[in-house]
Amino acid sequence: MPSLDPVHGGTDSAPDPRYDFSSNANPLGPCPSVLAAIRNADVSRYPDPKYTELRATLAAHHRTVPERIVVGAGASELILRLISQIDGTVQQLVPTFSEYARGARLTGRKLISVRSPAAFLRAQAEHPGVGFVCWPNNPTGELWAPEFVSAAAAAGPLVVDLAYAPLCDAGHPAAIEAAAAGAYRLYSPNKAFGLTGVRGAYLITPRIDRRLSNAAPSWVIGRDAVALLESATRPRARTWLAQGMPQVRRWRARLAASLLQFGLPVRESPATFLLAKVGNGTRITAHLRSHDVRVRDCSSFGLPQWIRLSAQPPAAQKALLAALASAR
Numbered sequence: 306m307p308s309l310d311p312v313h314g315g316t317d318s319a320p321d322p323r324y325d326f327s328s329n330a331n332p333l334g335p336c337p338s339v340l341a342a343i344r345n346a347d348v349s350r351y352p353d354p355k356y357t358e359l360r361a362t363l364a365a366h367h368r369t370v371p372e373r374i375v376v377g378a379g380a381s382e383l384i385l386r387l388i389s390q391i392d393g394t395v396q397q398l399v400p401t402f403s404e405y406a407r408g409a410r411l412t413g414r415k416l417i418s419v420r421s422p423a424a425f426l427r428a429q430a431e432h433p434g435v436g437f438v439c440w441p442n443n444p445t446g447e448l449w450a451p452e453f454v455s456a457a458a459a460a461g462p463l464v465v466d467l468a469y470a471p472l473c474d475a476g477h478p479a480a481i482e483a484a485a486a487g488a489y490r491l492y493s494p495n496k497a498f499g500l501t502g503v504r505g506a507y508l509i510t511p512r513i514d515r516r517l518s519n520a521a522p523s524w525v526i527g528r529d530a531v532a533l534l535e536s537a538t539r540p541r542a543r544t545w546l547a548q549g550m551p552q553v554r555r556w557r558a559r560l561a562a563s564l565l566q567f568g569l570p571v572r573e574s575p576a577t578f579l580l581a582k583v584g585n586g587t588r589i590t591a592h593l594r595s596h597d598v599r600v601r602d603c604s605s606f607g608l609p610q611w612i613r614l615s616a617q618p619p620a621a622q623k624a625l626l627a628a629l630a631s632a633r
């Protein structure tokens with residue numbers, strides 16, 4: 306029987322390393338204004354069980370109605386909730402984020418893994434259920450075409466996971482959000498604002514449907530996450546993000562160039578991360594970890610020769626390259 310344990314290949318139970326390339330969160334984070342809002346949150350009280358103000362703020366930000374906003378304790382919790390609430394198979398475009406497959410395993414659903422948009426559309430028709438498209442895709446960085454996303458949304462139910470969309474070179478293009486209008490859109494601002502330890506995310510549902518919010522435990526997110534989600538919509542946070550992205554792009558380009566120079570094939574993504582082909586991903590990951598550098602072994606993605614790295618500052622890149630050199 307397949308393991309039900311979470312598989313992330315990066316985060317682990319050991320003390321945090323000095324240099325962490327394994328998380329795709331904004332390497333410039335945490336965003337000061339969002340962090341201040343979290344620190345000011347009055348966590349001595351329960352949050353509003355209906356999250357009325359928060360949902361109104363998020364709805365106004367996305368120009369929709371509060372009844373279509375569903376909050377959750379991170380995108381991972383919402384992924385599991387979606388799978389539990391939508392009957393049938395789970396379809397995914399592999400390699401991709403592990404929680405779609407794990408959600409299928411946890412709920413005993415049949416998992417249909419395909420490798421191309423055409424095969425995904427066929428899988429939706431032949432094996433109805435809920436499909437997941439990650440945009441940009443983790444770990445490969447694919448930006449699926451809006452035409453494909455809208456066709457998959459029409460064939461749905463479809464979830465478009467936009468966790469890294471704000472960290473893309475192009476930001477959130479309106480085209481993908483419009484193409485995903487008929488899908489469940491999943492937002493996880495803790496990545497863009499460098500605060501992944503705060504567990505809050507939200508969905509915009511394609512139509513008003515109480516089922517998903519009613520399926521959550523009461524007070525599913527705390528006041529810290531309410532503060533994160535609310536403050537992430539504010540102009541100060543948005544400006545911080547926009548102003549930081551050119552730096553992140555420079556760090557990613559520098560990392561890609563250094564790895565290539567080191568002799569490693571690289572697959573760069575339009576977001577904060579890239580893939581490097583190192584031979585034995587598991588061995589190199591363990592070696593780097595023992596040198597205080599954490600990377601993401603891609604074996605669990607079905608890419609055993611690759612590791613995933615995020616765009617970290619130059620000093621961290623120097624430490625990574627020295628540790629890689631010592632593995633030769």
Ligand SMILES: Cc1ncc(COP(=O)(O)O)c(C=O)c1O
Nearest residue numbers: 379380381402443466468493506
């Ligand atoms: C594509 C994607 N979606 C969702 C998540 C989970 O996000 P959250 O921290 O909101 O649970 C991750 C985390 O790695 C991810 O890579």
